[in-house]
Amino acid sequence: MMLLNTIGNDLKRSTNRSFAITPEIQLLIALRYYATGAFQFVLGDHINVNKSTVCRVIKRVSKRIPSLRPLFIKMPENQIEKLVVQIGFYEMYNFPRVIGAIDCTHIRIQSPKSDIGEQFRNRKGYFSFNVQAVCNSKMDITNIVARWPGSVHDSTIFENSLLRARFENNEFEGCFLLGDGGYPCRNYLMTPLLNPTTNAELKYQKSQIGTRNIFERVFGVLKR
Incomplete structure (x- = not known):
């Protein structure tokens, strides 16, 4: 939750679509990928998200987390x-x-x-x-x-x-x-x-x- 509160706003998507993935789900997708090393299509099937979306989410979160380096x-x-x-x-x-x-x-x-x-x-x-x-x-x-x-x-x-x-x-x-x-x-x-x-x-x-x-x-x- 601390990580979500720190980078959550940067993960919000500026879209009017009804099914935009929330920052919390994006972060959880990335953390599960880091922890398990599972194939991205497996993660996508698990939460009913397309593989390409999983790929973009992991990339987006992976760029935001290192930006916190000066704090930690x-x-x-x-x-x-x-x-x-x-x-x-x-x-x-x-x-x-x-x-x-x-x-x-x-x-x-x-x-x-x-x-x-x-x-x-x-x-x-x-x-x-x-x-x-x-x-x-x-x-x-x-x-x-x-x-x-x-x-x-x-x-x-x-x-x-x-x-x-x-x-x-x-x-x-x-x-x-x-x-x-x-x-x-x-x-x-x-x-x-x-x-x-x-x-x-x-x-x-x-x-x-x-x-x-x-x-x-x-x-x-x-x-x-």
Whole structure:
């Protein structure tokens, strides 16, 4: 209902026909398609709507939902929001001042056109997008970059991201991101040590890895 209240007006059709599909039914058609992956004619038969209409509805709703991204996928902006995120991470493995865990994952796709297809073949041999995301301790995704082909390295995506520029401009001064060994170590991006030996290094390593591993759960939930 929250989603309907947010985008419902944009789904209303300006028509005098008696059988225009309501925004609520349009949204339900799209959500059922996302959830089941059923063929569109099956969804149409289920509610007595033509397949072409189902296709248009799914396209219309699918364009409206991503437009809400700025409302839901955003880094903490003020000191209170930053503090809340930092406390959440600290309560996990005692790593201070963390406002995000960063990682990349490969989203499998079919091969694009032959002239660019090999750009999307990743190191594991299949075609994909390499998607970078940042999450908080509640497993909310707070930043995402989903436009790079699978052959591109994680660090390249980060170096060319707006997020890196924001950290370089001290928009998150005094705060850290946690990443794996695929990322460069920066004064705002903490990565694992190569060969920890001292007690302090071992404690850092355990805290860094334990805190960062929340992303394994985030990607697992997302892909399921």
